[in-house]
Amino acid sequence: MLENVKQVILVLSGKGGVGKSTVSTQLSLTLKEKGFKVGLLDIDLCGPSVPYLLNLEDQNIHQSPEGWVPVYLDKEQKLGVMSIGFLLKSRNDAVVWRGPKKTSMIKQFLEDVYWQDLDYLIIDTPPGTSDEHITVMENLRQVPQCSAILVTTPQEVAIEDVRKEITFCRKTGIPIMGIIENMSGYECPTCSECTNIFSSGGGKSLAEISKIQYLGCIPIDPRVGALAGKGLAAIKELPECTTSKVFNELANKLSESNINGS
Numbered sequence: 155m156l157e158n159v160k161q162v163i164l165v166l167s168g169k170g171g172v173g174k175s176t177v178s179t180q181l182s183l184t185l186k187e188k189g190f191k192v193g194l195l196d197i198d199l200c201g202p203s204v205p206y207l208l209n210l211e212d213q214n215i216h217q218s219p220e221g222w223v224p225v226y227l228d229k230e231q232k233l234g235v236m237s238i239g240f241l242l243k244s245r246n247d248a249v250v251w252r253g254p255k256k257t258s259m260i261k262q263f264l265e266d267v268y269w270q271d272l273d274y275l276i277i278d279t280p281p282g283t284s285d286e287h288i289t290v291m292e293n294l295r296q297v298p299q300c301s302a303i304l305v306t307t308p309q310e311v312a313i314e315d316v317r318k319e320i321t322f323c324r325k326t327g328i329p330i331m332g333i334i335e336n337m338s339g340y341e342c343p344t345c346s347e348c349t350n351i352f353s354s355g356g357g358k359s360l361a362e363i364s365k366i367q368y369l370g371c372i373p374i375d376p377r378v379g380a381l382a383g384k385g386l387a388a389i390k391e392l393p394e395c396t397t398s399k400v401f402n403e404l405a406n407k408l409s410e411s412n413i414n415g416s
């Protein structure tokens with residue numbers, strides 16, 4: 155049920171493992187820390203990592219007369235989470251479904267979750283442009299405030315795949331809010347010096363060429379990696395690190411409703 159959701163943000167990536175779920179969870183946690191009411195919907199049916207990242211793996215969802223009740227991270231119910239992971243017995247269980255079953259599960263996720271009033275619904279998607287994406291795009295077209303954030307890494311192959319995501323968004327009519335480059339150099343936890351391990355700046359130049367807003371680069375930071383599985387916000391635990399600054403700025407841009415669709 156999306157009637158009472160003010161803004162929907164889809165987090166997309168061309169490749170797997172580029173940090174899409176990290177961006178989805180840290181963005182959700184940052185918005186929660188800023189006092190917003192947030193929902194995080196994980197539709198990566200084949201690799202749902204959000205329950206793990208937020209330390210919610212042992213939680214179950216419940217059915218209420220209004221619909222599925224999300225799992226809440228906090229007592230105040232500021233961050234609600236929905237993931238196929240909550241329906242699996244163990245993290246190692248695999249979802250082996252054909253397209254139509256995946257499509258109907260995603261429709262249920264979009265229609266039957268009782269989110270209550272939300273300032274933001276963040277949707278973590280599988281990599282690429284699959285059946286899941288088409289179903290989501292079709293169902294979200296009627297949501298007035300909906301846009302996509304594209305996540306990439308600096309390598310040329312990842313950048314190439316983001317080009318495909320841009321084409322996909324433009325064809326399906328979802329405005330792109332911007333591009334984030336993750337794993338852009340290595341930030342030393344001791345002296346905060348950033349060393350470029352791979353090339354860098356590919357995400358920025360792609361944003362410039364494609365006339366899309368560049369939302370910043372997040373370095374590889376072992377301290378940020380260590381937050382995975384704990385459900386802790388980088389902005390609270392590591393306020394001085396570059397990652398926190400990027401998420402803080404991103405959350406500010408969102409709250410100013412500065413959606414530059416392109």
Ligand SMILES: Nc1ncnc2c1ncn2[C@@H]1O[C@H](COP(=O)(O)OP(=O)(O)OP(=O)(O)O)[C@@H](O)[C@H]1O
Pocket residue numbers: 167169170171172173174175176177198201203280281336337372373374375376378379380382
């Ligand atoms: N900036 C970063 N610094 C350190 N570790 C990171 C960073 N970004 C992501 N990671 C780590 O890299 C791994 C992969 O990240 P994540 O699960 O967010 O990627 P993904 O794109 O969602 O992957 P998938 O395609 O499997 O859904 C995780 O262990 C995460 O903690």
Ligand code: SF4
Pocket residue numbers: 342343344345346347
């Ligand atoms: S980046 Fe700084 S603290 Fe890290 S290893 Fe190099 S000199 Fe040492």
